[in-house]
Amino acid sequence: MQHRSEETRSHILDAAYRLFSQEGYDATGVAELCAAAGVSKGAFYHHFPSKQAVFLALMEIWLERLDLAFASARQSASSVEQAVVNMAGMAGSVMNSTDVHPIILLEFWMQAFREPTVWQAAIAPYRRYQHYFARLVEDGIAEGSLRQVEPGLAGRVLVSLALGLLMQAVFDAQTIDLAKEASQSLEILMDGLGRRAA
Amino acid sequence: MQHRSEETRSHILDAAYRLFSQEGYDATGVAELCAAAGVSKGAFYHHFPSKQAVFLALMEIWLERLDLAFASARQSASSVEQAVVNMAGMAGSVMNSTDVHPIILLEFWMQAFREPTVWQAAIAPYRRYQHYFARLVEDGIAEGSLRQVEPGLAGRVLVSLALGLLMQAVFDAQTIDLAKEASQSLEILMDGLGRRAA
Numbered sequence: 481m482q483h484r485s486e487e488t489r490s491h492i493l494d495a496a497y498r499l500f501s502q503e504g505y506d507a508t509g510v511a512e513l514c515a516a517a518g519v520s521k522g523a524f525y526h527h528f529p530s531k532q533a534v535f536l537a538l539m540e541i542w543l544e545r546l547d548l549a550f551a552s553a554r555q556s557a558s559s560v561e562q563a564v565v566n567m568a569g570m571a572g573s574v575m576n577s578t579d580v581h582p583i584i585l586l587e588f589w590m591q592a593f594r595e596p597t598v599w600q601a602a603i604a605p606y607r608r609y610q611h612y613f614a615r616l617v618e619d620g621i622a623e624g625s626l627r628q629v630e631p632g633l634a635g636r637v638l639v640s641l642a643l644g645l646l647m648q649a650v651f652d653a654q655t656i657d658l659a660k661e662a663s664q665s666l667e668i669l670m671d672g673l674g675r676r677a678a
Numbered sequence: 679m680q681h682r683s684e685e686t687r688s689h690i691l692d693a694a695y696r697l698f699s700q701e702g703y704d705a706t707g708v709a710e711l712c713a714a715a716g717v718s719k720g721a722f723y724h725h726f727p728s729k730q731a732v733f734l735a736l737m738e739i740w741l742e743r744l745d746l747a748f749a750s751a752r753q754s755a756s757s758v759e760q761a762v763v764n765m766a767g768m769a770g771s772v773m774n775s776t777d778v779h780p781i782i783l784l785e786f787w788m789q790a791f792r793e794p795t796v797w798q799a800a801i802a803p804y805r806r807y808q809h810y811f812a813r814l815v816e817d818g819i820a821e822g823s824l825r826q827v828e829p830g831l832a833g834r835v836l837v838s839l840a841l842g843l844l845m846q847a848v849f850d851a852q853t854i855d856l857a858k859e860a861s862q863s864l865e866i867l868m869d870g871l872g873r874r875a876a
Contacts, residue, residue, distance in 0.1 A: 504792060506704070583791055590785050593848060594702055606849055629866065637863045640842030647841040648834065650791060651804055665835045668827065672870025 489527045491517040493541070496534045505535060505587045532598055535588055543605055545574050550612075560620030561670045564613075564638065568666035571642065572659030575649065582646045606639065613638040617673065626673050634673060641669055687725045689715040691739070694732045703733060703785045730796055733786055741803055743772050748810075758818030759868045762811075762836065766864035769840065770857030773847065780844045804837065811836040815871065824871050832871055839867055 495517035499508040510531055514524050528534045549570035557563035575582070592602035614635030620626030626634075645665060649658050693715035697706040708729055712722050726732045747768035755761035773780070790800035812833030818824030824832075843863060847856050 504788075583788065586784065587788050589845075589848070590702075590781065590788060593781055603849060633859075633862055634866065636846065636859070637839070637866050640846050640863060641835070641839050641867075642842065643845040644838030644840065644842030647787075647845070648838050650787070651801060661831075661834070664831055665838060668832065668835050668870045669839075669867055670870065672866045672868065 485527075488517075488519055488523055491519060492524060492527060492534060493538060496531075497538055500535065500538075500584045500587075505531075505584060505591060532591075532595075535584075536598075536601055539585070539588070539605070542574070546571060549574055554616075559625040560616055560623060561625050561673070564616065564670055565663050565666050568642070568645075568662035569659045572645075572657075572662040575658050582649045585646065586650065609642075610635045610639050620673070629673060637669065638666075641665060683725075686715075686717055686721050689717060690722060690725060690732060691736060694729075695736055698733065698736075698782045698785075703729075703782060703789060730789075733782075734796075734799055737783075737786070737803070740772070744769060747772055752814075757823040758814055758821060759823050759871070762814065762868050763861050763864050766840070766843075766860035767857045770843075770855075770860040773856050780847045783844065784848065807840075808833045808837050818871070827871060835867065836864075839863060 492513065496508070496513055499512060499516055503512075508531070510521065510524060513531065513534065514521055517524075528537070550567050553566035553570050554563045557566055589602055592598045610632075612635070614631040617626060617629065617631040617634040617638075621628060621631070642662075645658070645662050648661070649656060690711060694706070694711055697710060697714055701710075706729070708719065708722060711729065711732065712719055715722075726735070748765050751764035751768050752761045755764055787800055790796045808830075810833070812829040815824060815827065815829040815832040815836075819826060819829070840860075843856070843860050846859070847854060
């Protein structure tokens with residue numbers, strides 16, 4: 481039974497991913513999710529208390545893959561500068577490979593903005609990445625590869641550029657190779673953070 | 679009558695701006711707009727064919743102010759590097775002074791993404807700024823203040839960072855001074871584009 485229950489959960493997540501991408505988060509109802517997943521409403525609510533909970537579960541899966549990619553990029557790079565460029569490329573690839581359309585993420589943030597109860601869940605990863613990159617910049621300053629910048633500001637700039645690249649992926653979905661664009665963009669930014677060969 | 683007609687138009691724009699910010703673009707109907715502006719539906723449709731048209735008019739006003747600010751920043755700066763940092767500060771100030779909540783802009787883009795007919799109107803300023811900043815980078819390379827980077831890529835990076843700062847303003851509305859944050863962020867980026875004192 482455990483196996484079947486996990487299958488049900490996974491069917492719901494697959495259907496949600498497909499419908500949120502195609503129809504939008506707003507336009508997709510629980511009834512539609514159930515029909516697309518081939519499950520009863522009872523089975524749905526056994527696994528998820530709400531549509532929001534399904535979205536959060538999808539986001540968690542996606543962020544776990546991103547965190548793994550980041551950790552591996554950090555470990556294999558010889559400097560923070562190189563690590564960040566590799567992370568950007570990997571994040572772009574994760575995005576491409578999962579076929580997660582960035583519009584889902586943006587749409588959910590809009591939702592969260594208007595619903596204080598989910599705001600915390602939506603904002604938490606954003607804060608986490610700001611701190612993660614601030615610490616990474618501290619490491620870079622300590623290892624001597626980055627200039628003496630304010631790590632908090634630099635962390636926010638890194639996250640802002642990543643969010644902007646996400647928006648670019650929405651606007652230029654057809655023309656942009658996100659992995660390549662992200663690495664090249666971050667290379668330019670990291671040149672600004674890098675220590676001058678003065 | 680011309681004067682009164684312009685007043686009506688301006689009442690509608692004011693009401694739309696207020697309702698889109700408070701209730702969201704999606705959640706605001708034409709009936710609500712009319713009630714808040716104190717105009718009849720007939721008067722509304724005399725001025726605007728649709729809710730979308732009202733939003734586009736609001737965006738046009740905002741973009742005109744932004745373009746004026748950019749032109750003045752460009753003229754008064756001694757280098758492209760300085761011009762971009764000033765532009766960022768001015769864009770942040772325009773945002774603060776108009777009280778345009780970035781969420782309206784993002785929400786409209788989400789809408790546009792799902793409605794091909796308005797996509798062109800929504801995407802046009804985005805493309806225009808990409809080209810504008812690509813040309814600005816070309817100027818910077820020509821004047822010798824910027825490195826030999828690919829201007830198209832650099833223009834996209836500048837627009838991406840600006841969009842990311844807009845997202846940051848959504849997430850950190852209470853804590854961020856957008857004008858200051860934007861200038862400081864662009865300073866870091868422009869350091870990456872600047873010619874090395876090697």
